[in-house]
Amino acid sequence: MSSAPELTLKAFNPADRIHPVKGGTVGSALPAPPVSFQLSQGETRISTPFPPPAKKSMEERLFEALVAAKVRTSLVAMHLHGGVRDKIFAQLNRLHDADEWPEGDEPLKLESFKTFLRFLLLFEPELRPSLGLSPDGNLLAAWVKEENRLMLEFCELNRVSWLVVREDANTFPERGSGVSTVDRLPEVLAPYRPEDWISRG
Amino acid sequence: MRYVPHTRQIIDEDSGNVIGIYPAAFKLRPEDKGALSVNWIEFYGSLDDESIALAADGFRKNLQKKKLAQSALFALGNVGEAKRRGKLIRKPIRILHEPEGENDGHATIRQLDDNDQSFLDALANEVFLDRRAVAKLKLPKA
Numbered sequence: 001m002s003s004a005p006e007l008t009l010k011a012f013n014p015a016d017r018i019h020p021v022k023g024g025t026v027g028s029a030l031p032a033p034p035v036s037f038q039l040s041q042g043e044t045r046i047s048t049p050f051p052p053p054a055k056k057s058m059e060e061r062l063f064e065a066l067v068a069a070k071v072r073t074s075l076v077a078m079h080l081h082g083g084v085r086d087k088i089f090a091q092l093n094r095l096h097d098a099d100e101w102p103e104g105d106e107p108l109k110l111e112s113f114k115t116f117l118r119f120l121l122l123f124e125p126e127l128r129p130s131l132g133l134s135p136d137g138n139l140l141a142a143w144v145k146e147e148n149r150l151m152l153e154f155c156e157l158n159r160v161s162w163l164v165v166r167e168d169a170n171t172f173p174e175r176g177s178g179v180s181t182v183d184r185l186p187e188v189l190a191p192y193r194p195e196d197w198i199s200r201g
Numbered sequence: 202m203r204y205v206p207h208t209r210q211i212i213d214e215d216s217g218n219v220i221g222i223y224p225a226a227f228k229l230r231p232e233d234k235g236a237l238s239v240n241w242i243e244f245y246g247s248l249d250d251e252s253i254a255l256a257a258d259g260f261r262k263n264l265q266k267k268k269l270a271q272s273a274l275f276a277l278g279n280v281g282e283a284k285r286r287g288k289l290i291r292k293p294i295r296i297l298h299e300p301e302g303e304n305d306g307h308a309t310i311r312q313l314d315d316n317d318q319s320f321l322d323a324l325a326n327e328v329f330l331d332r333r334a335v336a337k338l339k340l341p342k343a
Binding site for chain 1: 206207208209210211212213214220221223224225228230232264265266270271272273317318319322326
């Protein structure tokens with residue numbers, strides 16, 4: 001039984017070892033034409049240069065962002081109660097509808113979503129927020145009760161931009177806004193009684 | 202009026218109704234070059250459904266895909282009220298008619314401090330209160 005001859009490339013010398021093949025059909029749709037490699041046994045094989053990474057379509061980017069967020073959610077799903085996971089997924093699906101996607105917007109950033117998950121685990125809000133997306137891919141959440149509203153923008157590194165509008169009877173509407181971390185949010189929002197929005201009460 | 206995609210609408214999860222707009226709908230993007238894009242309805246005539254549809258069509262013409270999302274809406278606001286709100290917080294804004302490309306009714310809100318979440322929220326939920334769903338507009342054929 002004879003063993004197959006070992007194929008080895010000769011010393012690399014682009015000038016006389018690699019000969020571009022003109023008119024190749026395989027490479028006609030690729031950014032660069034195919035080239036032939038002269039192997040030591042006189043055998044020629046055709047290969048193509050490593051193609052540059054293709055620019056992803058928006059549909060692909062939306063899909064990838066959605067998958068990344070869902071995978072991340074699955075890691076903490078055991079701590080989410082009452083069908084929370086399914087409700088989040090439904091909202092994320094709606095937000096990432098490719099047919100409705102606004103031109104120039106960025107899909108959900110995973111770092112922003114991580115901050116949101118941390119918020120869910122710390123606050124355990126009984127009432128689910130409406131979710132939205134900022135143009136640069138930060139997750140937005142809002143609780144609205146008539147004229148009163150609490151809105152959060154989840155940013156990377158556990159940072160949260162918050163806004164509260166509270167209109168109690170016979171008082172001028174009170175507004176507050178700022179930037180904090182998720183961990184500090186309970187203390188920062190306490191004067192505005194966030195439980196009025198996020199608890200069933 | 203300002204175009205608001207579905208991602209910037211606050212939607213009641215039970216009813217599916219739009220109950221507000223995120224302040225982010227009025228946030229500047231790098232391509233805005235410091236001026237927020239809106240459309241001036243009265244450029245097309247009186248403040249009625251026909252002028253609103255023409256203004257929406259003007260906005261559509263400047264989009265790459267020449268297509269408005271069916272889930273999007275236009276939020277309509279009063280220029281005088283927007284300026285008054287700016288003056289109240291000592292951050293006066295200017296609103297200028299600046300035709301752009303095929304969008305003859307294009308206008309811009311200038312000197313807008315889009316780091317002021319509270320002001321953006323006031324614009325989104327107290328000034329631009331009249332909301333018209335794209336799906337219900339009688340747009341001219343593209």
